[in-house]
Amino acid sequence: DGGITQSPKYLFRKEGQNVTLSCEQNLNHDAMYWYRQDPGQGLRLIYYSQIVNDFQKGDIAEGYSVSREKKESFPLTVTSAQKNPTAFYLCASRASGANVLTFGAGSRLTVL
Amino acid sequence: RKEVEQDPGPFNVPEGATVAFNCTYSNSASQSFFWYRQDCRKEPKLLMSVYSSGNEDGRFTAQLNRASQYISLLIRDSKLSDSATYLCVVNGPGSSNTGKLIFGQGTTLQVKP
Numbered sequence: 387d388g389g390i391t392q393s394p395k396y397l398f399r400k401e402g403q404n405v406t407l408s409c410e411q412n413l414n415h416d417a418m419y420w421y422r423q424d425p426g427q428g429l430r431l432i433y434y435s436q437i438v439n440d441f442q443k444g445d446i447a448e449g450y451s452v453s454r455e456k457k458e459s460f461p462l463t464v465t466s467a468q469k470n471p472t473a474f475y476l477c478a479s480r481a482s483g484a485n486v487l488t489f490g491a492g493s494r495l496t497v498l
Numbered sequence: 499r500k501e502v503e504q505d506p507g508p509f510n511v512p513e514g515a516t517v518a519f520n521c522t523y524s525n526s527a528s529q530s531f532f533w534y535r536q537d538c539r540k541e542p543k544l545l546m547s548v549y550s551s552g553n554e555d556g557r558f559t560a561q562l563n564r565a566s567q568y569i570s571l572l573i574r575d576s577k578l579s580d581s582a583t584y585l586c587v588v589n590g591p592g593s594s595n596t597g598k599l600i601f602g603q604g605t606t607l608q609v610k611p
Contacts, residue, residue: 417597426506428585428601429542436596444598476541480597485530485589487599489541 388413390490392477397495399464399471407462407493409477417480418460419487422446422473429476435460464495472497499524502602504586510608515576519605521586522568530589531562533571535582536604542585545571576609583607 390411399405411418417436421429431444435454449468454460460479464471474494478487504521511517523531531548546553548560548569559572569586583604590598 419597421601426603428502428603430601431598434596434598442596474539485597485599486532486544486547487597489543492541494539 390477390479390488392475392490392493394493395491397493399495399497401497402466404463404465405495407464407475407477407495409460409462409490410458411460411477411479411488411490412458413479413481413488414457415479415488416457416482418454419478419480420444420450420452420460420462421476421478423476423492424473432462432475471495500602501525501590501600502586502588504602504605506603506605508606508608510610511576512610513576513578515609516572516574517576517607518570518572519584519586519607520568520570521602521605522566523586523588523600524567525588525591525600526564526567527591528588530599531560531569532587532599533558533560533569534585534587534601536585537582542601545584573607576607578609578611581607581609 393408419434420432433452435441451463477490533545534542535545536542552561557574585604586602
């Protein structure tokens with residue numbers, strides 16, 4: 387079945403550590419996105435990529451980094467510079483010409 | 499003003515009730531509108547797109563009022579399984595190229611037996 391796989395599902399991190407969240411899709415979608423969700427808030431866009439080897443900052447990119455070396459993969463690194471990293475992170479993808487996003491199951495990051 | 503605003507609720511209704519949610523958006527140039535459903539601690543999933551003339555999918559009816567910049571979702575004959583958070587989603591500025599979507603904070607529905 388086609389879909390988006392995010393890992394790990396749960397992650398605990400100490401302050402000052404970088405962590406990388408994985409996002410892999412086999413939908414052959416060109417565009418991929420990373421969103422962050424906090425309790426009582428809507429999803430906020432961190433980074434997005436419309437094509438391999440290219441990506442753009444979203445609304446809250448500070449303290450995060452991404453890469454897009456392969457069409458299928460769009461990993462997100464949460465760096466130690468991110469002041470409030472505890473959140474639910476959602477990866478999504480979109481087919482060319484479509485408006486609808488398909489989401490992965492999410493990764494829940496907790497900083498201890 | 500938030501770009502997409504929703505009443506967070508929760509809306510507590512008995513089974514079989516009809517319930518309606520509204521959502522307002524600030525960008526008058528928006529062209530694409532959606533309702534997503536999100537279950538507790540899960541990812542959002544597309545419930546339905548919203549078309550200018552209004553559209554229906556079973557017990558769900560979505561309507562768009564461009565003049566007032568609001569979108570509505572009506573659920574008839576509520577089921578226990580309808581309990582979830584409903585996210586109002588609108589395409590963002592320049593999104594014809596980027597596909598960027600703006601999400602509301604969601605409205606929580608609890609259907610009680």
